[in-house]
Amino acid sequence: MKNFSDRVMSYLNMHKGKEFYIYCLVDSRNNKDEIFYIGKGKGNRVFNHEKAAFNKKLELILENEDKAEDLKINRIRDIKAEGFQIKKVIINYWLSEREAFASENTLINLFNFFSDINLTNKVNGHGVRGIEVSDLERQFGSVPLSINEIQTNKLILAVKITDSLQLDKDETYDYSFYDRDDQNIKSRTLGNWVVAKDNAEKVKYILGINTGIDNTVVSAYEVSGFESGIDEKGRRRFCFHSKSQSENTMKVLGVYQRALYDLKFGNGQSIVYINKHSNHISNT
Known part of the structure; x- marks a missing residue:
């Protein structure tokens, strides 16, 4: 036939x-x-x-x-x-x-x-592989953590990234102010953000927070520098640069697979500062 x-x-x-x-x-x-x-x-x-x-x-x-x-x-x-x-x-x-x-x-x-038999298809089909529920939870779940348990006293800028699971995880490119990629999690985490220049100079770490999944930390970078520019509405914004790797930085800060249950963003706010040294959290 x-x-x-x-x-x-x-x-x-x-x-x-x-x-x-x-x-x-x-x-x-x-x-x-x-x-x-x-x-x-x-x-x-x-x-x-x-x-x-x-x-x-x-x-x-x-x-x-x-x-x-x-x-x-x-x-x-x-x-x-x-x-x-x-x-x-x-x-x-x-x-x-x-x-x-x-x-x-x-x-x-x-x-x-x-099955122990290998199909002649592409190994993973067109999507993710099968995984036991315990492994799925271990890899992608998060444990509640207080901001007081973050392993640094340096100033942290926390930013909202609510669509983090859909973003590209490539970290090889260092994005400039006028060359951002909205589909890349590193680019989205590092800016451009409306912050005061004094704060931009003091920020040592930036955390990406998915508020849609219990304030889970989805990215983290140690700041190595910053630059500023003017957006289409005439506002000065700052983008940050980093030579660190997100997963390594999350582990250093103790926030890897952790959810910051006591972190609060103000109404309509997409950023918040964490300053453990002064026991202060603010949106300005």
Whole structure:
């Protein structure tokens, strides 16, 4: 069988916007079924991998879509060379592309977590890997911490970063005042902020705080310098520079995976100062 009949194709496509399906390729040698690929597609996609094993042009097309295609192609060729067929199983159908994408990723993660057999898919599918709940909590959870327990008496500037989980974590670039990246957590943490010049000169650390998840500390940098500039409304703002790494700085300050339960931002305020030496917290 090299493709679906017209009648089956019509059946699979009977719901507009729900033409996708999830499938797997199975190696049936040695009297056992062993899944070696999980994919999503529509139309005759499920047949294309086997065709590609013996069609160089189609193989090149699929390689551009999936960098692991050579592993799959070699497996198919080995199976066929021994005189066996590739079992093809439709796991679910009548899915939107978004539903198919999520389902494919879930199945790959499930398979990789519980099976010692390596799929010929990309190792992690298209998203995060499976993880035990205790490990998930240990890696991403936070423990309540008082600001008095922060391991420094230097002036700290705490700033709101409520969408921190969606931001890029790359720390290699040192952003200048007029070259900020709103999608990067380092750039967002270090500024530009409306602060007094006297305070800018005194700030030694900056903490990024996600107020949406219990005031969890999501970034921390030791300040190595600062610069100022004028924004579009004529206000003077300051951006800070740092040579430190966020995770290391959080550990030095004792705020790694910690939530500052007693830190309060004023109404409409996006920054707050922490000065343990004078036992003072303020927004100015």
